[in-house]
Amino acid sequence: MDYRPTPALFVADAPGLDFLNSIATPVDEPVDWIGDGEGLLSWLAQAGMASAPTLAAMRAQFIAAELDTVAAQARALREWFRGFVQARKGRPLTRAGADLRELEPLNQLLKRDDRYGELVASEDGQASAFEYRVTRRWNSPESLLMPIAEALAQLVCEEDFTHVKACEGPRCTLLFADHTRGHARRWCSMALCGNRAKVAAHRKRLKERENA
Numbered sequence: 001m002d003y004r005p006t007p008a009l010f011v012a013d014a015p016g017l018d019f020l021n022s023i024a025t026p027v028d029e030p031v032d033w034i035g036d037g038e039g040l041l042s043w044l045a046q047a048g049m050a051s052a053p054t055l056a057a058m059r060a061q062f063i064a065a066e067l068d069t070v071a072a073q074a075r076a077l078r079e080w081f082r083g084f085v086q087a088r089k090g091r092p093l094t095r096a097g098a099d100l101r102e103l104e105p106l107n108q109l110l111k112r113d114d115r116y117g118e119l120v121a122s123e124d125g126q127a128s129a130f131e132y133r134v135t136r137r138w139n140s141p142e143s144l145l146m147p148i149a150e151a152l153a154q155l156v157c158e159e160d161f162t163h164v165k166a167c168e169g170p171r172c173t174l175l176f177a178d179h180t181r182g183h184a185r186r187w188c189s190m191a192l193c194g195n196r197a198k199v200a201a202h203r204k205r206l207k208e209r210e211n212a
């Protein structure tokens with residue numbers, strides 16, 4: 001289904017998982033928000049992973065086919081990483097070699113990042129006049145993968161995989177990090193699956209009452 005009329009979903013509480021949720025079925029039909037180059041640019045803007053001027057420059061510098069190619073790479077990265085998360089959610093990652101070996105494709109991608117530091121004027125109210133900021137060169141269409149790779153790396157380093165969960169909605173594919181106290185979160189969101197489950201449970205109770 002066309003992704004354009006529907007805003008992308010950011011319900012995961014972790015940018016790396018939001019990326020995995022860039023394909024989902026919010027109503028009846030699956031939507032892939034990074035189905036083409038334009039979709040990838042729009043998703044990165046919605047995710048706050050690239051600024052509007054950066055994305056405008058990418059759009060002006062590269063042809064649609066090049067951006068479509070990098071979107072295809074992003075989709076391949078997404079499905080590879082989904083496999084990694086699906087196999088490991090619900091338990092902590094281990095320091096032992098296997099998990100790190102599995103992540104080698106991500107390390108290969110991170111190596112291609114073109115980052116540099118610069119001094120910028122700090123915001124008003126800061127003690128120092130300047131601030132050291134790390135930023136990246138957006139030299140090729142592939143640069144668009146870099147903020148995503150960074151989000152995946154942060155997920156692996158900072159998130160306790162014990163609390164990475166799949167929504168319990170029967171047809172839902174969304175993943176999230178459960179940061180609630182008591183870790184009792186069950187749904188991608190109340191609006192999407194929580195209410196649906198409540199309605200289904202209510203119907204079931206009514207039926208049981210009728211049959212009693």
Ligand SMILES: [Zn+2]
Binds near residue numbers: 167168172173188193
């Ligand atoms: Zn759900």
